[in-house]
Amino acid sequence: MAELVRIRDLAVKFHTYEGVVEALDGVNLTINKGETLGLVGETGSGKTVTGLAILRLIMPPGRIEQGSILFAMDDDGYVDLLKLTEADMRSIRGSQIAMIFQEPGAALNPVFSIGEQLTEGILLHRRQEVVNLAIETIDKLLKNTSDLKGHLLRPLRLFKRSLYKSIREKPNRLLPRLIGRIPGVRIVLNGLQEEAENIAVSMLREVEIPDANRIMKQFPHELSGGMKQRVVIAMALSCCSKLLIADEPTTSLDVTIQVQIIELLKKLKKEFQSSLLYITHNLGVAAELCDRVAVMYAGNICEVASVLDIFKNPLHPYTKALMLAVPKPGEEPHAIGGFVPDALSLPSGCRFHPRCQQAMDVCKQTNPQLIEIASGHLIACHLFKGEQGASSR
């Protein structure tokens, strides 16, 4: 499978008043085209920071210190997202990579209707397509100038068509941009707005929202949590993103809605042929949804394997402990001994060694590298040094 994103040696540090927090320390991760990669780990292990770093949305005092994030563009070449200018990065955000946030209510702007918010993204990233659709619609209308109204509106429609064509040729031409700013005159651009609204309605239908036309006019607070999350997913998908980063999208929803959203994500991912980076601390959800799973601990990737391998044959001591810690009915859960290390004073060597049952002397000194011990099964642990496979990725 072709790689979509290749993260190499990514380090993110937060320069806080108390000291430097190494949120990510040399993270290596690959996301293939069309796959769902689950990113699991405890709170504070760096899952969300990884997601934000891909979009370069780490806000001060956080900073991406080193590494590279290679992203496959349409022409089969790779670009390093960390080397792009801010303007280039903006055109990738939303159109190539989209993010779904944890709290669906907070991710929507409370003062705009659902329709306005959906069309904003569509007009921003799919302008060309919208313009073409608008020209087609006007052409159709111009052909049917049989009645009086058609004749009366003909000059206006001709003007609109020429305006849209000029937008198609040069999206940044001053005149249409100026027109878009003047209230009242702006109405000549309503053809674009209508087409964008049509796309938005079809997107809402895609995420299985009933009565999409009515929802378009409603405000976020008028919708339930599940509906809002569907709207957020529709917004993320409306620009045909190749990579969808979902940061615990079901955490704030109740279980029945969670199932619906997960089923929806599964269906949409297939339909839109995009990859999904699914950040969660819910191993059950990861097992249900993901093709591969990466386990994170204190800013490091511990183990990456296919979902079957991770659950049937976990190798890293931390993954094993994590699997045991999943509560099962009628059983006491096995808590992992010790605590998550303080981010300001991480242990030396392997960050898991103070809590690890099988810790050795070498664990206290060096942090193990991620090595491939079986096909597609990567692990960062000194226990497996001898069994290193042919290629270390």
Added chain:
Amino acid sequence: MTGFAFIWYNLKKSPLSIVGIVIVFIFAMVAIFAPLIAPTPEGHYNPYMIPRAGYSPTPEPPNAEHIFGTTQGQYDILYGVIWGTRTAFQIGISVIGAVLIIGITLGSIAGYFGGIIDEILMRITDIFLAFPALILAMAITIALGPSLTTIMLALIIVSWPSYARLVRGDILSIREEDFIQAARGAGSSNFRIIIRHVLPNSIYPVLIVASLDIGAVVLSAAALSFLGLGVPEGYADWGQMISFSRNWIVGTANNAFAYWYTVVIPGVFIFLFVLGWNLLGDAFRDILDPRLSRR
């Protein structure tokens, strides 16, 4: 419910808002139709200069020729208050307009970008806020030479910092919201985020304060005029009309209310104008703030 039906629904619930709107509307009509209500006499070169019926310092009580009487120096009170309405609107709207532009721009830059930019801009506003507003306005007016323009300029200089503060505070809380991050994640530029996502969520308190402040600004301008720092003598301005009545407030030895009209009439105009804008501020809040309504 959308648009006007919704606004009307909200207004009906608060009759005081309607009173505010009516008062401001009446004042607006008075300002617009000033030439019809108080026609400028023939040969009078500047309509804003109050025509005088002589040079006697003693005010004349209301009579057929001068319905509201004349004040010190025989200036016609009716003409003064009617044309003074125009001056009041001119001061209120241009000062608040300029203050809004400056305050919103600087406040959103400081609040949104934070860091050193915020620090610099906010320390500058602190410097302005450190002076008592009216004293600073007086100093500026005296330094630049008393005139209507300098009054407005002085009021702009003393009132923008509180607006920048207000906008910044609101933006600080809004910019941490998830939907701002989401907008950034959807590829919006900083400018677009400020205009489309941050300001619509934080502008309402500012607009409400602005409409309340239009009255306050007119009051401050009147205070400056009263102190003799404002418009040239004889210019139609409520503050100056009250300053004309300064010597006549106490009345005569036998009759304390002998010259009541010199102070009460311009005073009532100022009072109603400020009251109208204050009530309108509440109305604005009812209409504009979607978080407060639309439940």
